[in-house]
Amino acid sequence: MRSIPMKQRSLKISLIITLIVTLMAAYTVHSQEDVKTVEDDAFSERMRPIVPFLHDEHNENALIEECGVCHHVYDDNGQISEDETSEDNQCSECHLPEKSKNKTELIKYYHNRCKNCHQQRNAGPVMCAECHVKK
């Protein structure tokens, strides 16, 4: 069997690694731009259909420009931080911290975020089936 020279092999490996990293980066950027549903790993078993949510379209319609409106971070005094946001975190990371079995806690935060805002603005869905659409 003919062995590949050391230099050539390491070049191949680094090319493959570069390709994988590029693809992963492209995928991540793509998925960030193209959020279509409200998802959270904490919801392993779903009681209701997943909520369709076109992130960019929603924020254009709702005239939301600040990320922190939804992706907020609370500071040590319990106030919403003005400089920090949390786009890279799932809601459950803060709102369901201790692997709690009581998922109603996390559901409450999701509903408060979406439904309360819709109620205050008299716009957007507020009833169960308006978001949790059966296919």
Place this chain on the structure above:
Amino acid sequence: MHAVYNFVSGPLVWVSFILFFGGSIYRIVSMAQMAKKTDPVVYHFWSLKYAMRSISHWIIPFASENMRKHPAMTIVTFAFHICLFIAPLFLFAHIILFKASWNISWIYLPDTVADVMTWIVIGACIFFLVRRLTQPEVKYVTSFSDYVILAIVAAPFITGFWTYHQWVGFRIMGIAHILSGEIMLAAIPFTRLSHMLFFPFTRGYTGSEFGGVKHARDW
């Protein structure tokens, strides 16, 4: 639609809760005072032992002679009353609303179980309706209000089922569901649905009189 939803799911909930809880206390207290004034023997003969003996025979299926004579009615009425309470109180969607409003939650049923229970309630209401229309002895004591009461009880379950399954017009049905639930709650103290409040007292007194005075069974 937002204004209507906000109204029926906000202030009207409080109105119905106040009418239900306040009305229930008012009805029990005023009934107790009236009995003291016009029918003091109720207090005189009341016996906790005989009351409990009678109540226990009437809340266990087929534990009374009358229930054994009417097996279909017994099965339907027990299934109906159990599902009527369990389904709404342990419904996932309701618990989510309690959690959102008051930050309290408790165990909930799988939705399929709640669905079957809803069917049982609706089916039982149809059974009661047919019974009122066809059985001479029941027809004789039935008035128009009995049909209204039956509709008041069936409505939240029909509209809830409709809304959950997202059939056509589920938004209107959702509003109708909340509203009909509030009407039912508010109606309990002030209609024949008040048997929910008075059952332990009427049954308990009958049991007391039969047990303590007539030395007989009332089941």
